Amino acid sequence: MSDFVSASNVFLDNPATSCDEALKFLSDKAVELGISSDAAAVLEAFKAREEEGSTGMMGGFAIPHAKSKAIDKAAVEVVKFSGDVDWTTMDEKPVKVAIALLIPDTEAGTTHLKLLSKVAVMLMHADFCKAVLASEDPAQIAQTINDGLDK
Amino acid sequence: MAPHVVASPIDKGPSRVIRKNKESHMVSKKVTLTNPQGLHMRPAGTFASTMGKFASDVTVVAGGKDVNGKSPMALMAAGIGCGTEIEIKCDGADENDALEAAVQLVESGIGE
Amino acid sequence: MFEGVNASDGIGIGTAQVAVEPDLSYTPSTHQDTDEEEIARYKSALDAFSKKTEVQADRMKVSVGESEAEIMTGHITMASDPFMVDEITNRIKQGMCAEQALDEVCDMFYSMFDASDEQLIRERCADVQDIRAGIMAELLGKQLIDLSVLPEGSIIIVHDLTPSMTASIDKENVAGIVTETGGRTSHSAIIARALEIPAVLSVKDCCTSIRNGDTLVVNGTKGEVTVNPPADELERAKKAAAASAAEKAALEAYRGKPTETADGDKKLLVANIGNPDDATGATEHDAEGVGLFRSEFLFMDAKELPSEDDQFAAYQKVALRMKDQPVIIRTLDVGGDKEIPYLNLQKEDNPFMGFRAVRYCLNNPDQYKVQLRALLRASAFGDVKIMLPLVTCIDEVRSAKALVRECMTELDAQDVEYNKDIEVGTMIETPAASLIADDLAKECDFFSIGTNDLIGYTMCADRGNDRVSYLYSVYNPAVLRSIKRIVECGNDAGIMVGMCGEAAADPLLIPMLISFGLGEFSVSAPSILRTRKIISQWTKAEADSLAETVMALKTADEVKCALAAAAK
Structure with missing residues (x-):
């Protein structure tokens, strides 16, 4: 997993201010990056998961995830927002960074569970959060996450 | 039953007709309670109200104690459980009818 | 906000009707x-x-x-x-x-x-x-409270619910119950649960602190009563109440369905009960049997040792009620912490590590055999299994089984019927039992993991002690590794491994249990449908994948976080 997140999947200074806007951005980017060919389907998958329970966590982070037939390969997208994003979170603070998981809906689709759980654990560590929040370098952010996934 | 004639120990001849001790007029029978939860409120109430219709005194002997058969409270307090053998005693003008009704009621499960 | 005993699940919202005698x-x-x-x-x-x-x-x-x-x-x-x-x-x-x-x-x-x-x-x-x-x-010339004529959406506030009060409650109009006295097993609690009305009991001075007409949110699941909440909080409470009612309705879809994982692995889903009457509740909630029948109720509140016939009657009642479904009955599990005068239990400084449960029983074989004979006799009326509590060494299993065999001989001599192939298994609830689970599995017919005590003894923490209750958590790696080992040892020996502690119904833990290979989930009756639903959402592959990550984590917090993130 050490190069699961590539720098080209890290986006900075996004102007989205709502959860819906953020998810739309992530879905559109998924097509641009060749992860999927159907942005609408990806957006629907993201939204469906939010309905079940918000993926907003703590300290300004959210971990939205989409599982869909329209997703061709597992990938991680990271987006940092220029302002605050209105998102239902566990600590009721707005979201500044979204680490999104896109997962194909195949039989042996169990990678996402590992990813999800590992990312959630990473978010518990203050130095990880600080590093991601502070950095404006996509390569560095990608590396920080990859290091965390490796542990 | 005809009253017994008892010769008074003082008078030598037949004299007043004296009824013997009431005990001998009493009728009784032993039955076993089959209600699964014993004699709880409902069957106790049914038994007591059925017996209440008779003039005779009704006594239920359970666990060696005498219990007023016309009192649902007394019957309940006696805590007669399933499988307990009780003796029903009736004493009075309609004692036979009362006993028959009582025995039939218990043997039929007191409406349960 | 008032706190009290959470006596009956659900959220009730309505207007206070203070009933003062x-x-x-x-x-x-x-x-x-x-x-x-x-x-x-x-x-x-x-x-x-x-x-x-x-x-x-x-x-x-x-x-x-x-x-x-x-x-x-x-x-x-x-x-x-x-x-x-x-x-x-x-x-x-x-x-x-x-x-x-x-x-x-x-x-x-x-x-x-x-x-x-x-x-x-x-x-x-x-x-x-x-x-x-x-x-x-x-x-x-006074008037008593009449609860049968309440307006719709009433929350009853009363000192204590008498039988006539509870009998006259009109379910249609009563949204919640709050009382000044009573615990989870009190008459009021039992009625409230039977009527499925949210109830919070033992709320001190509620009859004087709450006024007629106050708007109340009664959270019977948490044991909280909120008076006149602000509009937004009330809105949220209404949504939560509606969601909880909707969830309950949605769970009905799982009634009558087999319990299996998403890829068809069958599991046995059964109920924990504390007395014969609970058995009806178990069936009402669609249990597939009884995974733990606590026999203590017979011994508490009694003035003398219950006779073999008394015990037999109780065990037979449950066996008959559950028909051909399995009924696991645990033998007497009490110690010096309980008041049972006729058992002559000495007051001990440390009753939870003392002369209790199977230790006490094996040391009072004549008394123990009364229970064992009653259990054997009951086995003629249903699929009764015997389970030993608090085992820490194999000697205890061997001694208990020897006593069972003695009882069988006695019953044979009296020509009394019983199941000659009756299964005898054990609770695994101590670190010792966990460590020798491989040996125990060879001499027991089944295991049931008692997480409530297993967590306490493994973490050396009293869940009731505020200072250390943070340590009492099933998510601690030590506990998870213990559970995994127990399940694997049982499966390797080809015996059924079940879990009867509260952890079996934990939505976060269920995928882990599926991955380990747990065969039987024994939960409280109201949790049955939800447990079936959660089991049905996971494939073995998904569960294994999650378990792989989680078992590598080092702290309980990380484990919980990972499980929460991956939860369906």
């Missing part, structure tokens, strides 16, 4: 009227009471149910008892006023019922109190 005190005195007049006064009060009760009973037959209405007609039967009327009349003739005569006679009946060995009779004490209050109110 009128003051029924009187000054005991000699009656001034003639005996006949005083007796007539009593009989008139009795008459009025009987009439009012009959009206109530008729109303309840329609709105609540036949058996609840019968409680009321029972009151009339008791109040009209000729013996009772005689006793009261006699006291009036001795000069006592009717109120005092009533009081004394009721006291007498109360003591008579209280002294009975039969639980059904002891329960009638509450009815005596009800009748006393009812007739006394008539004598004193």
Whole structure:
């Protein structure tokens, strides 16, 4: 997993201010990056998961995830927002960074569970959060996450 | 039953007709309670109200104690459980009818 | 916000109806009227009471149910008892006023019922109190609380629910119950749960602190009562209440379905019960059997050791109720922390590590054999299995099985029927048992993991001690590794491994248990449908994938976080 997140999947200074806007951005980017060919389907998958329970966590982070037939390969997208994003979170603070998981809906689709759980654990560590929040370098952010996934 | 004639120990001849001790007029029978939860409120109430219709005194002997058969409270307090053998005693003008009704009621499960 | 005992799940929102019993005190005195007049006064009060009760009973037959209405007609039967009327009349003739005569006679009946060995009779004490209050109110010209005429959306606030009160509750109009006394097993709690009305009990001074007309949110699941919440909080509460009701309705889809993972692995889903009456609840909630029948109820509240016949009757009752479904009965699991005088348990400094459960039983073999024989006899009436508590070494299993064999020989000699192939298994709830699980598995017919005690003994933390309760968590790697080992040892030996602690119903933990290979989930009856649903959402592959990550984590917090993120 050490190069699961590539720098080209890290986006900075996004102007989205709502959860819906953020998810739309992530879905559109998924097509641009060749992860999927159907942005609408990806957006629907993201939204469906939010309905079940918000993926907003703590300290300004959210971990939205989409599982869909329209997703061709597992990938991680990271987006940092220029302002605050209105998102239902566990600590009721707005979201500044979204680490999104896109997962194909195949039989042996169990990678996402590992990813999800590992990312959630990473978010518990203050130095990880600080590093991601502070950095404006996509390569560095990608590396920080990859290091965390490796542990 | 005809009253017994008892010769008074003082008078030598037949004299007043004296009824013997009431005990001998009493009728009784032993039955076993089959209600699964014993004699709880409902069957106790049914038994007591059925017996209440008779003039005779009704006594239920359970666990060696005498219990007023016309009192649902007394019957309940006696805590007669399933499988307990009780003796029903009736004493009075309609004692036979009362006993028959009582025995039939218990043997039929007191409406349960 | 008030806190109390969470007695009946759910969220109820409505308007407070504070029900305060009128003051029924009187000054005991000699009656001034003639005996006949005083007796007539009593009989008139009795008459009025009987009439009012009959009206109530008729109303309840329609709105609540036949058996609840019968409680009321029972009151009339008791109040009209000729013996009772005689006793009261006699006291009036001795000069006592009717109120005092009533009081004394009721006291007498109360003591008579209280002294009975039969639980059904002891329960009638509450009815005596009800009748006393009812007739006394008539004598004193006061009005008693009538719960059957409440407006819609009422939250009842009362000191304690009497049988007549609970019997007259109209489910349609009562959204919640709050009382000043009572615990989870009190009469009020049991009725509230049966009526499925959210209830919070033992809320101190609620009758004086809450006013008629206050808007209340009663969270019976958490044990919280909020008074006049701000608009947004009320909105959220309404949404939560609706969501909880919707979830309950959605779970009905799982009724009657087999319990299996998303890829068809079958699991056994059964219930934990504490007495024979719970068995009906288990079936009502669609349990597939009983995974833990705690036998302690027979021994508590008894004045002497329950006889073999008494025990047999209770075990047989459950066996018959569950028909051909498995019923695992655990042998006596008590120690010095409980008040059971006739067992002669000494007070110990450390009862939880002391002379209790199987240790006590094996040291009192004659007594233990009474229970074992009763269990064997019950096995002729259903699929009864015997389970040992608190095992820490294999000797205990061997000794217990030897006693079972002795009992079998005795029963054979008496030509009594029982299941000759009865299964004997053990709770795994100590670190010791976990560590020797491989050996134990070879000599037991099944395991049931008692996480409640396993967590406590493994983490050396008392869940009731605020200072250390943070350590009492199933998510600790030590506990997870223990559970994994126990399940694997059992599966390797080809025996059924179940779990009867609360952890079995934990939505976060279930994928881990599926991955480890747990075969049987024994949970509280209300959790059954939800547990079935969660099991059905996971494939073995998904569960394994998650477990791989989680078992590599080092702290309980990380484990919980990872499980929460991956939860479906």
